[in-house]
Amino acid sequence: MPVTVSITRHVEPDRVDQMIAWVRAGSALAERFPGFLGTGWVRPSVASDEWHMLYRFDSAASLGAWEASDQRAWWLGSAQGLVGESLRERRTGIEGWFDEPLEHDVEDLRPLPSAPPRWKQAVMIWTAFFPLSLLAGLLLGRFAPGLSIVPRVLVTTLLMTPVMTYLVLPQLTRRLDWWLHGRRAPWR
Numbered sequence: 001m002p003v004t005v006s007i008t009r010h011v012e013p014d015r016v017d018q019m020i021a022w023v024r025a026g027s028a029l030a031e032r033f034p035g036f037l038g039t040g041w042v043r044p045s046v047a048s049d050e051w052h053m054l055y056r057f058d059s060a061a062s063l064g065a066w067e068a069s070d071q072r073a074w075w076l077g078s079a080q081g082l083v084g085e086s087l088r089e090r091r092t093g094i095e096g097w098f099d100e101p102l103e104h105d106v107e108d109l110r111p112l113p114s115a116p117p118r119w120k121q122a123v124m125i126w127t128a129f130f131p132l133s134l135l136a137g138l139l140l141g142r143f144a145p146g147l148s149i150v151p152r153v154l155v156t157t158l159l160m161t162p163v164m165t166y167l168v169l170p171q172l173t174r175r176l177d178w179w180l181h182g183r184r185a186p187w188r
Contacts, residue, residue, distance in 0.1 A: 132168065
């Protein structure tokens with residue numbers, strides 16, 4: 001069964017000539033392997049750093065021989081500092097990409113985003129917590145003025161926890177994601 005591999009790679013736009021030469025060298029090496037069916041690449045735009053590369057072999061065994069070869073290891077090593085990978089996908093099927101695959105294996109190679117600093121998380125929670133607590137306290141004071149402190153805190157936390165968890169904090173973190181992760185404001 002033919003196997004198609006798709007790899008999303010990244011390269012700086014000012015290094016396009018080097019990338020094209022590197023891709024052509026890899027294609028020339030892969031063509032010498034039994035079972036090689038073809039290769040290709042596309043870019044979303046001229047300014048994009050993203051390259052989508054495909055290569056296809058007639059069987060998993062042929063693909064395995066290419067992927068385990070010294071030639072491929074040398075070729076990949078020659079791109080150190082030039083190329084980064086973010087996604088690798090392997091599909092089998094008659095057409096590989098148009099039919100339902102018999103196998104489908106996706107490996108996400110992007111690094112996981114780091115959590116924002118704790119102090120920013122604390123500021124975000126307080127920003128949501130203070131106005132909601134104030135509003136809940138005012139409403140309970142108005143509609144249940146005789147409620148003692150323990151039932152008042154119980155009712156407030158029962159009502160505000162889901163509101164904070166499912167409504168307010170997701171909205172705040174989405175809108176202030178740039179600040180949480182130390183990026184420029186979107187309007188700049």
